[in-house]
Each structure stands twice: as C-alpha cells, then as structure tokens.
Amino acid sequence: MTTRRTKGSGSIYKRPDSAVYWLKYSRHGKPYRESSGETDLRKAERKLKVRLSEITTGQFIGPQAERIKVAELADDFLREYRINERKSIDDATARWNLHLKPFFGHWKAVDVSSNSISEYIDQRQQEGAKNATINREVAALKRMFRLGQQSTPAKVLRMPHFPHLRENNVRKGFLEDSQYNKLVAGTELWFRALVECGRTYGWRISELLTMKVGQIDLLQRVIRLDPGTTKNSDGREVFLTDALHSLLTACVTGKAKDDAVFTRPNGIAVRSFRDAWEKACVNAGVGQFVCYSCSKSMSSESPCGKCNGKRAKYSGLIFHDLRRTAARNLRRAGISETVIMKIGGWRTRSVFERYAIVSRGDIVEAMQKLETNRRETEQGHDIGHVGESAPNSSTPIIIN
Numbered sequence: 001m002t003t004r005r006t007k008g009s010g011s012i013y014k015r016p017d018s019a020v021y022w023l024k025y026s027r028h029g030k031p032y033r034e035s036s037g038e039t040d041l042r043k044a045e046r047k048l049k050v051r052l053s054e055i056t057t058g059q060f061i062g063p064q065a066e067r068i069k070v071a072e073l074a075d076d077f078l079r080e081y082r083i084n085e086r087k088s089i090d091d092a093t094a095r096w097n098l099h100l101k102p103f104f105g106h107w108k109a110v111d112v113s114s115n116s117i118s119e120y121i122d123q124r125q126q127e128g129a130k131n132a133t134i135n136r137e138v139a140a141l142k143r144m145f146r147l148g149q150q151s152t153p154a155k156v157l158r159m160p161h162f163p164h165l166r167e168n169n170v171r172k173g174f175l176e177d178s179q180y181n182k183l184v185a186g187t188e189l190w191f192r193a194l195v196e197c198g199r200t201y202g203w204r205i206s207e208l209l210t211m212k213v214g215q216i217d218l219l220q221r222v223i224r225l226d227p228g229t230t231k232n233s234d235g236r237e238v239f240l241t242d243a244l245h246s247l248l249t250a251c252v253t254g255k256a257k258d259d260a261v262f263t264r265p266n267g268i269a270v271r272s273f274r275d276a277w278e279k280a281c282v283n284a285g286v287g288q289f290v291c292y293s294c295s296k297s298m299s300s301e302s303p304c305g306k307c308n309g310k311r312a313k314y315s316g317l318i319f320h321d322l323r324r325t326a327a328r329n330l331r332r333a334g335i336s337e338t339v340i341m342k343i344g345g346w347r348t349r350s351v352f353e354r355y356a357i358v359s360r361g362d363i364v365e366a367m368q369k370l371e372t373n374r375r376e377t378e379q380g381h382d383i384g385h386v387g388e389s390a391p392n393s394s395t396p397i398i399i400n
Contacts, residue, residue, distance in 0.1 A: 010048050012041065023048045027055050068155045070104040070112060073144040076155075080147060087206070087231060095137050099124065104141065109148060114161040117141070121163065131165040138162050173317050174325040175199055175286065182284035190262040190270055191280070193247040198319060201238055202326030202344035204231055205319050209270060214257030216248055223248075232347055278314045287316025327352065 010025035021036045021044035036044040081089040124134050148156035184192045215224050227235035260269035281287030291304035292311035298304045300312045330340045346352040
C-alpha cells in the first residue's frame with residue numbers, strides 16, 4: 001500500500017513483509033528509502049515531514065550517516081595517525097580507550113552536541129583531570145569529527161562546538177645549578193650523560209633515547225638529530241660542550257654506529273628510567289613521594305602516617321623540566337632567542353615563551369642590579385651638588 005502525495009513531498013508505503021511504514025523521498029535527484037519504525041500512519045507522516053524539512057533547511061545528512069557511531073570515527077582517527085606515523089599515536093590511543101570511549105563510544109555521531117561535550121568535560125573535572133588534559137582529549141574528539149567531515153562520502157555533516165578550557169596548570173619547575181651535582185651524585189654514566197644533554201640543549205627524552213652512536217662526531221664535536229627523528233620532524237645540529245664531550249666519549253667507546261648511545265652497564269639500551277629518575281630526585285631534594293589518597297609526604301616503602309595508605313606517587317622535578325632549564329640558561333648566557341629556538345626545537349615563539357621562565361633568583365638579581373644603579377646615580381648627584389657649593393678659588397676670602 002502506498003500513500004501518494006504531491007510531487008516533491010515524498011511518499012509512504014508498506015512492504016509486503018513488513019508491518020511498519022517506509023518513507024521515500026529524494027534530495028538533488030537522489031532517492032532515499034528508510035523505515036519509519038512506525039506502524040501508525042500519522043507518526044510515519046510526521047517523520048517524513050521532518051525529513052523534508054531537513055532537506056529544505058540544509059540539515060539533512062541521510063539515514064546512513066545517522067547510523068555512524070563515534071567509535072567508527074575513532075577508528076578512522078587512529079588509522080590516520082598510523083598512516084602518517086605520528087609519534088603521539090600512543091597518547092591518542094590512550095585518550096580514546098581510557099576516557100573518550102567509555103563516554104562516547106556507544107553514541108551516534110549525529111547525537112553528539114555541544115551540551116554532551118560539556119557534560120563530558122564536567123565529568124572529567126569531577127574525576128580530578130586538569131584542564132590541559134581535558135583540552136587534549138576534546139581536541140582528539142574534534143579531530144575525529146573533522147576527519148569524518150572530510151571523508152567521502154561525508155560521515156559528519158554538522159560539527160558541534162568544541163570548547164577550549166583555560167589552562168592554568170603549566171609547569172614552572174627547573175633545575176638550579178646548585179641542585180645538579182646532587183641530582184647526578186652516585187648515578188651511572190648513562191644517567192649523568194642524559195641529564196647533562198637535557199639541561200644543556202633542552203632536548204626531549206624521546207629524542208635522546210633514540211639517538212645512535214653514528215649521530216655523534218667526536219672529532220668535529222657535533223651531535224646531529226636527523227630529520228624525522230624529532231617531535232616536529234626538523235633536523236638539528238649542535239656542538240658539544242667540554243662536559244658533554246667527556247661524557248659522550250665514554251658512552252660511545254667500543255660501540256657500533258647503529259648502537260644506542262645511552263645503555264646500561266649490561267649493554268641494554270635505556271628505554272625507560274622512571275624509577276632511577278624519581279630516586280635521584282628524592283635524594284637531591286627536588287622531588288618527593290606523597291600519599292595517593294591524602295597527598296601527604298611519605299616513603300615509597302612504608303604506609304602513609306596520616307591515612308595509612310600504601311599507594312605512593314611521585315611529585316617534583318621531571319625530566320621535561322630540563323627543557324625549561326636549558327631555555328633559561330641559554331637566555332641568561334646572552335644567546336639570541338632565534339638560536340635558542342633552533343637548539344631546543346621550538347618552532348613558535350609562543351611555545352618558547354612558556355619554557356623560558358624567570359626564576360625567583362633571577363628576579364632578586366634584577367632588583368639588586370636596580371638598587372645598585374640607583375645608589376650610583378644618587379652618589380653622582382651628591383658629588384655634583386658638592387661641586388656646586390664649594391667656594392671658587394678665585395674668590396677672595398675675607399677674615400674678620
């Protein structure tokens with residue numbers, strides 16, 4: 001049975017093997033057929049009117065696109081990361097599996113709205129996630145929708161609004177020169193060399209741990225990071241300081257050019273050194289273990305004295321803070337910002353400014369210089385006044 005309508009207004013019909021009404025309509029000459037899901041003719045007519053209204057207002061996406069789920073967009077998103085060999089694919093996968101998937105995984109893409117995204121943000125904040133972390137997760141979700149919009153045929157025709165939260169948890173830590181000797185005291189060669197590279201050049205830990213012996217030229221005193229091996233894929237070349245020349249010479253002696261530079265005493269390449277780093281930082285006084293529940297300082301080997309909790313987490317200096325340390329030290333040395341950005345691999349000035357921080361000691365030193373300058377200026381004024389008030393030798397002095 002078919003309910004005929006005027007041309008351009010679609011039609012409603014029933015299939016012989018179906019109890020529900022089906023809708024038929026067209027857009028730009030392309031016919032569409034879909035089930036109304038209704039056995040009531042009036043309800044089916046209302047659904048047809050909604051479809052025709054969507055076509056008229058330009059909001060129509062089609063029944064096939066309406067069935068697309070966020071999980072399918074996530075698959076396309078991660079595939080794009082793999083194809084382009086993006087270095088942050090592990091982080092992207094973790095953000096989806098741990099946080100986005102439990103909330104949005106069962107959603108249809110067409111049902112995701114600015115309101116549902118706000119609900120996700122609120123939930124993550126209630127869980128204690130920082131704004132910067134939430135921004136990265138929302139950015140990943142936005143990228144999923146953008147790729148769906150760019151696909152052929154398009155899987156997403158309407159982009160919801162993706163808010164960007166204000167980030168106020170930017171790290172400000174750095175390693176003072178007086179703390180460096182304490183940090184590396186009693187540590188192995190590879191650890192001392194890694195720390196020295198980090199605080200000298202500001203290179204990321206991933207760039208250092210993948211470095212091969214062939215990238216170091218001891219005769220020319222040069223280290224080269226090949227294009228494609230860095231986070232921004234730009235190559236870099238720097239000269240060795242005396243301290244690094246000595247440390248890296250010891251690190252690469254007896255190794256082939258394809259061997260890792262940083263290896264443990266047993267010859268195994270260093271891949272992760274979290275435990276060694278946290279232990280060294282605690283011993284140097286630039287880090288501590290705190291209770292996971294109450295954040296009170298505690299030992300990693302004994303329960304918390306306040307809540308008796310047994311889980312401890314590290315809080316303090318991290319290796320990435322050496323990147324900030326290098327930026328500050330290079331700027332202090334009077335090196336131009338353009339050169340510093342080339343050395344450390346900063347592409348934009350805005351990102352560089354986040355790292356080139358000023359310490360409390362820098363501010364104290366600046367105020368001391370200002371005070372010294374004021375005193376010298378005041379002394380100069382006093383000398384000038386004395387000279388003006390002194391009697392002229394050519395003026396006769398009368399004595400009564």
